[in-house]
Amino acid sequence: MNPRALGAWAVSGVTIALATGNPVYRVLVLLCALNVLIALRRPGVSIRGLVVALLVATAIAVATTTLASHTGDHAFLMLPSGIPVIGGRLTLEAALFGLATGIGIAAAVLAAAPLSLVLEPHALVDALPPALARTGAAIGTALNLIPGIARSATEIRDAQRMRGWRPRRVREWPDLAVPVVLTALEGSITLAEAMEARGYGSGMRTHYAEEAWHRADVAVAAVAVVAAMLFVALRISGVVSDWYPFPDVSAPPVSIAGVACCLALAAPLVAWRR
């Protein structure tokens, strides 16, 4: 799997998800992205946390819109008007608009998620164009520091415990936090020194593992990019209609061409089957 092809697919998915407020297309993007994640994620990577976070975000979007927007014909609850901001009619239209917004956010996030859950961090960094290679290497190094800090925290905690440290009050936690921060800073300086000594920043970088483009990669990237461009064109021309539930909720309009563009995002499931 070429990281740049996956990058093109992710950008296409995010573009379609954000180009329309129509929940039907957004749901289709969401389903395609979710299936790609499930099928292609790195071994041992769990997406449960991400899914829970998106469900929470969607619930917040629904709650916020429902409580703050009081327009729409179908009221299902009346809060006392004396309550600031949320007081008044709570409508089905506002709740559905919040739901569509939440689905849009979830679809966009899930479309971008394979960049971190399918690819190794350094594979993405390597895929950056040469002009960004130094920045990419710095980002890759920073990503690598995170597990190092976690290990260091464990090491320091163990060492302190062996010396009798038993934190009982919050004010004793600096005994752990301060050395972890200091060690992280010192580790960063040492790493910077090692990078400098290994020629980092001396000129144009090359990549050890330059991912080749295979037919499947070209197919995924081409299908996704064409689908996104077509979707945007259809949206501008009005063939793909937006959806707005106010003042009276109605079923979202659906175009076959729009649905086809969204379903094209399932291409990785066919091309990159493992």
Added chain:
Amino acid sequence: MTVASLRGFTYRYPNASRAALDDVDLDVDDGITVVAGASGSGKSSLLRVFNGLVPHFHGGTVSGFAEVCGRDVITTPTRTLAAQVGFVFQDPELQAVYPTVERDAAFGLENIGTPPTLMLRRVGEALERAGIAHLRSRAVATLSGGERQRLAIAGVLAMNPRLLVLDEPLSQLDDEGAAALVTTLVDLAHQGTAVVVAEHRFEKLGMVQGRRIAVDGGRAVSVEASSGIPAAARPLRPSAHPRPTGPVAWRVDGLATGPLRTPVLEGVTLEGRTGEVVALVGPNGGGKTTLLRTLAGLLTPISGTVERAPGRVAFLPQNPMALLHRASVAAEIAWTVRRDPAAGDATDLMAELGLANLAQRDPRDLSTGERQRAAIAAVLAGSPQIALLDEPTRGMDDGARDALCRVVLRMRAAGCSIVLATHDINLARSVADRIVSVGAGAASELVAVGVA
């Protein structure tokens, strides 16, 4: 041929009261040059001149002249010198840039724009030479300290430098790894690479013939053209002394243990008595640290039992900086003493370990060897019943190692049960009642040695 020259070179770190390098005049020629000196003498600072980290990375004030591979060090940035000068640092834990072995070994080559096909070949050769070709796909986070050191060396060898500088490269290598590295260095020297190596473990450099630079108080002088450095380790010998017969201080029975519930050791049954010193030896990644951590109670056994006699267990981790974070060495030791009700004054211990003059220094400003001594004092202060020391002589010069031996033997006489994991066979021979070989998933009694 002269590869590096320093003339009247003086360097002072920012805010330092005295010069780290003082009016140094020396030449480094092809072949191998060994840099010797006590901890804190200025060896590491001198080595950093060769690739320009001093003064470019560390700042400070500099005077005099330094030229390496035909380039003026004071006007040439380190990253430019890196194409010709390879540098292996003392701390292998902090050198890895990428998460996998193969990718990390290629980092330097990527930086100097090596074509991918050539890079692939050079990385393969370097991993082979460093003895870690079998670890090619491993995650760096899963490597032992010694394996990380080999990776750091491979990353530099891959760049095929004109001058190779190594700061205590043998400090965490097992015998096999150390011998392989020395052979590699000799080969490189024969192939035209100039090699500068700072090392305390001279016995490991027995076959090296070359010049020697002695560093003391920031002054460096060329010594004799050495015809090999003597003092190879004597073979272990069976003890003429009876084994201590005190009560059992710790015991493991049918132990299987390893990080993340993955067994590194299985079926281990061992015990140690009060007043006994047990040395764990064995290859890098063999499980010495895992066994120590299990004895310390920091790692839960997968199966089997671990028993410890009541009392405090002192534990020295491989990385001394996990311990040192107070404002001064004295404050660090006092922190331990406050938590040990039986502890008395640690002044004697500090004096024994040569820390009296460093008591008010910030541990982070000390050299590696000095930090190690400070960490040892911080864990051994008070009166532990069991002391577990992981690579205690790392970065130590001969004087500091002798001091450590005296401390260990004094504690042994006082009834402390001591377990140390080490590659330093001289240390094991000097203090251990028993030596246990740890590796290949098991631990077995190797040989008993006498303690004078």
